[in-house]
Amino acid sequence: MMKLSRRTFSGLVGAAGALSAFGLSGCANAPKVVVIGGGFGGATAAKYVRRYMPDANVVLIEAGKTHFTCPFSNTVIGGMNQMALLERNYDVLANKYGITVVNDLAVAIDPVTKTVKVKGGTVFGYDKLVVSPGVDFKWGALEGYDEAASAIMPHAWKAGPQTVLLRKQLEAMPNGGVVMISAPANPFRCPPGPYERASLIAHYLKNNKPKSKVIILDSKDAFAKDKLFKEGWEKMYDNYIEWVPAAKNGKVTKVDAKAGTLETDFEKFKPAVANVIPPQTAGAIALATGLADKSGFCPVNPNTFESTLHKDIFVIGDACMAGEMPKSGYSASSQAKVVAGAIAAMMMGDKPAAMSAINTCYSLLAPDYGISVSGVYSVQDGKIANIKGAGGVSPSGAAYQFRKKEADFAGGWYASICQDSWG
Amino acid sequence: MKRYLVAVPVCLGLAFLAVPAKAAPINVMADACSGCHGTDGQSLGAMPGFNTGAPDAKSNAELKKLLRDYRSGAREATVMDRIAKGYSEAQLDAIVDYYKK
Numbered sequence A: 001m002m003k004l005s006r007r008t009f010s011g012l013v014g015a016a017g018a019l020s021a022f023g024l025s026g027c028a029n030a031p032k033v034v035v036i037g038g039g040f041g042g043a044t045a046a047k048y049v050r051r052y053m054p055d056a057n058v059v060l061i062e063a064g065k066t067h068f069t070c071p072f073s074n075t076v077i078g079g080m081n082q083m084a085l086l087e088r089n090y091d092v093l094a095n096k097y098g099i100t101v102v103n104d105l106a107v108a109i110d111p112v113t114k115t116v117k118v119k120g121g122t123v124f125g126y127d128k129l130v131v132s133p134g135v136d137f138k139w140g141a142l143e144g145y146d147e148a149a150s151a152i153m154p155h156a157w158k159a160g161p162q163t164v165l166l167r168k169q170l171e172a173m174p175n176g177g178v179v180m181i182s183a184p185a186n187p188f189r190c191p192p193g194p195y196e197r198a199s200l201i202a203h204y205l206k207n208n209k210p211k212s213k214v215i216i217l218d219s220k221d222a223f224a225k226d227k228l229f230k231e232g233w234e235k236m237y238d239n240y241i242e243w244v245p246a247a248k249n250g251k252v253t254k255v256d257a258k259a260g261t262l263e264t265d266f267e268k269f270k271p272a273v274a275n276v277i278p279p280q281t282a283g284a285i286a287l288a289t290g291l292a293d294k295s296g297f298c299p300v301n302p303n304t305f306e307s308t309l310h311k312d313i314f315v316i317g318d319a320c321m322a323g324e325m326p327k328s329g330y331s332a333s334s335q336a337k338v339v340a341g342a343i344a345a346m347m348m349g350d351k352p353a354a355m356s357a358i359n360t361c362y363s364l365l366a367p368d369y370g371i372s373v374s375g376v377y378s379v380q381d382g383k384i385a386n387i388k389g390a391g392g393v394s395p396s397g398a399a400y401q402f403r404k405k406e407a408d409f410a411g412g413w414y415a416s417i418c419q420d421s422w423g
Numbered sequence B: 001m002k003r004y005l006v007a008v009p010v011c012l013g014l015a016f017l018a019v020p021a022k023a024a025p026i027n028v029m030a031d032a033c034s035g036c037h038g039t040d041g042q043s044l045g046a047m048p049g050f051n052t053g054a055p056d057a058k059s060n061a062e063l064k065k066l067l068r069d070y071r072s073g074a075r076e077a078t079v080m081d082r083i084a085k086g087y088s089e090a091q092l093d094a095i096v097d098y099y100k101k
């Protein structure tokens, strides 16, 4: 028995590898947890399930070989950083945390047999499934804006080639060209995101193309941290940013990518660069599984994030409806920990602890000018809500030193959360 | 026999990986802080960490005092005051104990 021939040995390793790759455990009763999506929500969930339940068998299914974070992608668009800053891989999750990382697209979830099928054909069984696919776009909901149009007028609302495309268009634009950003109605991924983007584009224009400007055509009349953004714009970008609210006819109703035009109810524009941020839904796999309601997002139990539509499936991040928590990377990763704790408790036959989560969104208006909005959340009257007296936005009228500190902390936050999720 | 041979290495394989022993403490409330301060408070960047090993590491008592002062407003901050107000003093103490375990 101790004389393992080379053949037996490799056969053995092969068999063991195949078993774990199939998401089955050789150990009796090891809980099987499958996670779909390796972004902020999914990566954090996989890691923290293993931290809370070291003997759990965790499979992380992610379509991309690497993940480009949306956080800090606006700094790439503004020319302050390179794409490499945004790229995360799954090596640490696989090697240090013992997570089986499957680089494939999940194409079908069967909530009855409790299995997930990937494009490559493999089927994974689960005791508990975490779904964190982020958002997908409602192509065509804005007339004329479909996937083909986004190759001409980028959304850059998923980081990657779209980020690069928008950056290239800004670089190629002549001094004097106008940039237009079409901002969607609520709810959407990263409520302050369009305004941070406008700021960092303006920063680039001010230093490189001073005859140019950014115009935000908005489907809303108010936006996240709007007082603080306007204060900073007045200080730094007086002639560079113009915000047109819905009430002043800012809502874009039609797009013609080939002609290069954006239309509101009364006007037609032909900007040099158009960045169209389209309306969004939960990621396609959530819709296909019937995890979303007619809003396009997924209703969940506020204490555990278990779907109210399918048992043993937990939806987190941008795809779920989390009461007052905004759709952010911080929210997604904080929700992932709530889910990891709830799953561990359930698997051990305990009651999950009370829901407790944090969100903070930093926004940069310039490399040395940061602002933030924060919240601490619990379940109140059956809904996820900010704890009274906690959270809120950075002070108005603060001195330069304060804004500078928050810009530094924004970078610190990005380093920490990337490490906390993928490292 | 063959089944046995296959099953055992898988268990060993899992036990071998660099993960903490069973029955890891679960503290979702405390782990929410690590989005800014890093896993186990080991911040890599500009955020202050609560590194346990470092020679200049603050004691439990010092960290508890800082958090109470952020909560009451006695200590100025860019964001920690807004966060600390979401917890009772007892909760903040428990969070420090979890990180400095």
Ligand SMILES: Cc1cc2nc3c(=O)[nH]c(=O)nc-3n(C[C@H](O)[C@H](O)[C@H](O)COP(=O)(O)OP(=O)(O)OC[C@H]3O[C@@H](n4cnc5c(N)ncnc54)[C@H](O)[C@@H]3O)c2cc1C
Residues within 6 Å of the ligand: A036, A037, A038, A039, A040, A041, A042, A061, A062, A063, A064, A067, A069, A070, A071, A072, A073, A074, A104, A105, A106, A107, A132, A133, A134, A135, A156, A157, A158, A189, A190, A193, A197, A283, A284, A285, A316, A317, A318, A319, A327, A328, A329, A330, A331, A332, A360, A361, A362, A363
């Ligand atoms: C410009 C911009 C700036 C932002 N800045 C910030 C910020 O500063 N701070 C902040 O907190 N948030 C920010 N956000 C928001 C943040 O990016 C999202 O809220 C966050 O990514 C949500 O996490 P998630 O896990 O829900 O989805 P994601 O992080 O998008 O991850 C989803 C993952 O799932 C994968 N996937 C999807 N479907 C499948 C499938 N069927 N099979 C396999 N894999 C699949 C995708 O490839 C992707 O990797 C910003 C967003 C934008 C657009």
